[in-house]
Amino acid sequence: MQAQQFEKLSLLVDDQLDKPQSVQLLKSVRHDPALQAKLQRYALISQALKGEQAAVADLDFADKVKQQLKSEPVYLMQRKKSDDQFKKTSLAVAASLLLAVVGFYAGKMHNQVQTLAQATTTAAAEQSPAEQMNAQFKEYLQAHDNVWYVNNNAGVKSYARLASYQSR
Amino acid sequence: MRFLFVFLLLISRAFANDDQALDGQQWLQKVNHAMKNMNYHGTVVFMKHGQIDTMKYRHTFENGVETERLSSLNSPLREVTRHSNEISCLYKESQQKVETHHPIDRSFIVNLPLKPERLHDQYLFAVAGQEMIAMRPAQVIAILPKDDLRYARKLWIDTTSLLPLKVEVYGQDGKTLEQVLFTELNLEDSAAPSDAALTAAEAEDDSHQHVSQAEAFEKSPFELKKWPAGFEKIFFIRNTMQQSKKTVDHLLISDGFSSVSIYFEAKGEKSIEGLRTLGPVNSYSRVIDDLQVTALGEVPLQTVELVAKSVSLR
CATH class of the missing domain: 3.30.200.100 (MucB/RseB, C-terminal domain)
Structure with missing residues (x-):
């Protein structure tokens, strides 16, 4: 009978025992120290054969953990306020901040638009001489070298060489 | 046999010295004459400001008058023709035609002084080795200013036809400002200009410059x-x-x-x-x-x- 139990323990360690038999065997192990010792030995051998690092707990490992949990102190803390209240407060603060930020940036954007408009107006006012200068520069280039003239529709890029002349 | 060897040696030396003895000024004079008086065509790449234009180029010289024609290969498609100092540009896509003229002749490729020796105090004309351009052996001539009032240039001259194959202009920082490069050059069947013709051509050029x-x-x-x-x-x-x-x-x-x-x-x-x-x-x-x-x-x-x-x- 015990030999059959040991054989079942071996099959359990090798994960070859079906579930009903495993449950029944573990119930038997719980009340039989000899089976517990045998199971611990088989587990150790199995881990050694598989090359795994052996980490076999003491037989009373579970009992010790259970005792530790029972001796754990109980802390009677004040109960936290309702999360709903916290969410409402957070939303109110966030909304206020959002309004403040939107208001601030709206004012800033307005100023920027005004500045941009002023800059554009200034640039437009200053573009005139710039355009005038560009037009004059282009005309001068055309007169300086016909190569520039014939290429003016494609901008002022030159498709040819430098202007020069035949010196006598 | 010995006489034959000496004869061949003399012949080869004579031909070799024909080019090797040239100094920078003489190279410039020869290329100036060749590019004005020969008939040739090819493909030219113009590079400037990082922009590249590739154009078909044709040069003819008839009755003492130069004609240059550039046809762009890329948009905007255009054909630029110079007949002496009259220039016309036809934009093929818009059919717009622009005509103008300039008091003096100006080549699309490069212009060189007829008498570079006059610029001895302003430029150093250095013969600077040979390279291959467009699969043609080219003599490199460096045109180096002696002051900081003008740009340096390099000119690659086809040793066979004496035509310019490549031109580079350098800024004062040594960077290339402009390049003109033949990627293909073909000589057309035309008789090489005689000395008399060259002299007449010079006179023709001079008449244009007398404006x-x-x-x-x-x-x-x-x-x-x-x-x-x-x-x-x-x-x-x-x-x-x-x-x-x-x-x-x-x-x-x-x-x-x-x-x-x-x-x-x-x-x-x-x-x-x-x-x-x-x-x-x-x-x-x-x-x-x-x-x-x-x-x-x-x-x-x-x-x-x-x-x-x-x-x-x-």
């Missing part, structure tokens, strides 16, 4: 007190600008490689002063009383500034 009106400038209210050594007054004309229709007096001075235009016009409502740069072209504008003066050319900034500041009223 120079130095005397007219001397009688003008303007005076140019100082300009870079080696530069000469080429022409002085009164122009009407194409777009603005303004009347502008135009004086062109050049050393053969670089040209500087000096424009005189009545000062507008808003005068323009200061420097302006576009690639190798720089300009300097200033106001003298009611006169707007602008010096513009493919020379360094200090050159146009020097020229513009040398203008005064008589």
